[in-house]
Amino acid sequence: MSTERDMLEIIPTHIRALKGYVPGKTIDEVVLTYKPSRISKLASNENRWGFAPGVPKAVGKAMQVANNYPSALANNLRAKLAAKLSCEQEQLVIGAGSESLLGLFCRTFFGPEDEIITVSATFVGLNIQAHIHQIPVVQIPLKSDYRFDIGAIAASINERTRAVYIANPNNPTGTIITKEELGMLMRYLPEEVILILDEAYFEFARENPLYPDSLPIVNQKNTAAHPNTLILRTFSKAYGLASFRVGYALGPAQLIKTLWKTKNTFEPSGISEAAAISALEDDHFLTKSILQTRKARQDLEAFLAHHDIPHVPSSANFVMLLAPDETQALHITESLLRLGIIVRQLSPFGIPNGIRITVGLEEEMEHLKQALKSSWSTS
Ligand SMILES: Cc1ncc(COP(=O)(O)O)c(C=O)c1O
Secondary structure (H helix, E strand, C coil): CCCHHHHHHCCCHHHHCCCCCCCCCCHHHHHHHHCCCCCEECCCCCCCCCCCCCHHHHHHHHHCCCCCCCCCCCHHHHHHHHHHHCCCHHHEEEECCHHHHHHHHHHHHCCCCCEEEEECCCCHHHHHHHHHCCCCEEEECCCCCCCCCHHHHHHHCCCCEEEEEEECCCCCCCCCCCHHHHHHHHHHCCCCCEEEEECCCHHHHCCCCCCCCCHHHHCCCCCCCCCCEEEEEECCCCCCCHHHCCEEEECCHHHHHHHHHHCCCCCCCHHHHHHHHHHHCCHHHHHHHHHHHHHHHHHHHHHHHHCCCCEECCCCCEEEEECCCHHHHHHHHHHHHHCCEECEECHHHCCCCEEEEECCCHHHHHHHHHHHHHHHHCC
16 A cells, blocks of 8 residues: 555645645634634635625525536626626636636646746735746735835846736735836736736725726727736625635637636536626625725724834725734734634735734724734734
8 A cells, every 4th residue: 555655756746845825714713722702704805794685596596507507608797797897708707716717827828938927925826826837936026115116027027927917906915006007017018928917806996096997908999008918806805705706807808718718617606607797786785895895994094003003005905914023923913813803914925024904894893903902012
């Protein structure tokens, strides 16, 4: 019989070296370990206001045909999205969450001889997918204000560069790349380099007058646009459907057509497609969720400023706090956990002294504020 060591040897070295995504702690884990009297789950940038009330009915209806495979092209959802985004249906591909679409981009467009440029602290899903496909990732340091250094990104473009990945707003910093910065970046980008704009949190940022509207970039009639741009969006955040796993990519029809060939055929499920369509039809919930998120974020930022807790101004549904060092960030995270507040310490994201906190319901924010008053001062 093979020993465990023999078994490991059949796994490619780069996969053995992979660290893998470490998700935030679940409520069950925290209850079991710390037995707090209440829990506020603020670690995963989920929507604390739930989802549109029509979703359960739409899901129930889709359940009745769950014995059948779903529509492989998700045409109903694509038609709705195309109408909403004023684009062609052929410019859209639907996936099981935007993370899965990032994996799809990696396995379809890039190889080990290429390079993807991004920043030192961004969504780890990109690094994991690139690592799996052995695509080197060049990580440009963020500026001292945790914003993207467009000049340095532009300067690092070389003949191996096949893509530049920009999460806008960025996770975990909550910062944005502005209209002006995006324009500058596009001026430096050779045509054949794919610009991936990951806009998982765009609904929360679009109120900001500096935030760029990326849709004209992929408009097929816009000859000034960067032709190789892929916009990535998700139903997991503002729409509150994280568990359904639905995301989409919008880009030039030719690139999108290729992705349809390489994606897993029946993802996402018909139930998830129905949930997303129902969510798209409810502008009232979306607006409410955006406004409540903004209010909670502004309120939290005012609290942090008042208590001299260093943080980075955010345009998303989370705020990054900055402890003096990694040891103290770990210590604060642990003491918040003991009080039932689940937050994200950011060593895995490349900011060891950072703590990312999702904004949430009034009672959760109150719970957090009380806990921060004691945890931060004793750190
Ligand atoms: C920037 C960014 N992109 C993509 C994702 C993945 O989202 P999804 O649930 O659509 O896979 C996340 C999730 O946190 C994210 O922060």
